[in-house]
Amino acid sequence: MAKQKHLMIFRFSAMGDVAMLVPVLRCLYAQNQNIQITLVTRDRFAPIFKEFSELQLMTPDFAGTHKGIKGLYRLYKALKQTKPHRIADIHHNLRSRILRLFFRLSFIRVKAIDKGYAERKRLTHPTKKTMKPLTPQHYRYVEVFSRLGFALDVDKHEFPIKPGLPKSSLEIDLPADRKWIGIAPFAAHPGKVYPLDLMQKVVGYLQQEHSVFLFGHGPKEAAQIHVWAKAYPHVIPNALEMPFSDQLDLIANLDVMISMDSANGHLAANFGVPVITLWGMTHPFLGFSAFGQNNHLLVDREKFPKVPTSAYGKTMPKGYRDAMRTISPEEVIEMVLEKI
CATH class of the missing domain: 3.40.50.2000 (Glycogen Phosphorylase B;)
Structure with a gap:
């Protein structure tokens, strides 16, 4: 049996970008055997990932315990204890860049998302605009995981069975037709x-x-x-x-x-x-x-x-x-x- 690979993912916000990770995670699990995934994101986004029973969530407190450089180092120490083999930074902000540096100094393989800033600038220029489609965000995520050695094809994505209606919705009187x-x-x-x-x-x-x-x-x-x-x-x-x-x-x-x-x-x-x-x-x-x-x-x-x-x-x-x-x-x- 192949040795289990532990992938750690950074994506702290915003909700839409965090939600876009879901179909990619489905493919990661479906197409890679012996994979362990830890997602580092905010606590309020946890329900988005409730379908993934094997996913480990770690929720930093950037307003308190993990505030500032000292707080980020404290977070790094906590994350390192889970023994990740690969780090995927699909956020690429100041906090994630600092965490990446800490992990690189520990000789852990790290890859970060290419947000396409130059292409984005040309597309949003007020007068010299280049109206050309940019790489979809889902595929930017895929590219990071692929560079870390994980097989991934989102064109083979399959939707799971839909969850049942919550009890709170059953209180609503809704016509069946x-x-x-x-x-x-x-x-x-x-x-x-x-x-x-x-x-x-x-x-x-x-x-x-x-x-x-x-x-x-x-x-x-x-x-x-x-x-x-x-x-x-x-x-x-x-x-x-x-x-x-x-x-x-x-x-x-x-x-x-x-x-x-x-x-x-x-x-x-x-x-x-x-x-x-x-x-x-x-x-x-x-x-x-x-x-x-x-x-x-x-x-x-x-x-x-x-x-x-x-x-x-x-x-x-x-x-x-x-x-x-x-x-x-x-x-x-x-x-x-x-x-x-």
């Missing part, structure tokens, strides 16, 4: 959020014949969700009160998900749920599309040629606030109806 549509109408940056007045038209239409589950986080998003839930009888806000683990099980059982360029799209795609992504200041050419999905609705680049303006949608050029209005509610509704 309605499709379940998830909508995650928010994102971290305004440049990635579809105008709420247009999204209301989408919600209002779809809830007439289907059950619409709304997903959000924080008091501001919750307030908007409750406004729609009060206005429309088949809009369901219950996900707001569910633990994150239960939300994931609910998402897995949706018939379709409407998402911005945000984490919810990746979470749904991990279960094979059709995902319709509305792109604002970002663009699928940047490589952050949901796994196995090609259901894109894009801003009109003839009117707004600076799109994509940045990799994460932070940059909003003057006069671009209404760019997402070039995606009509009718287009969104039509694509949803095609998928269900």
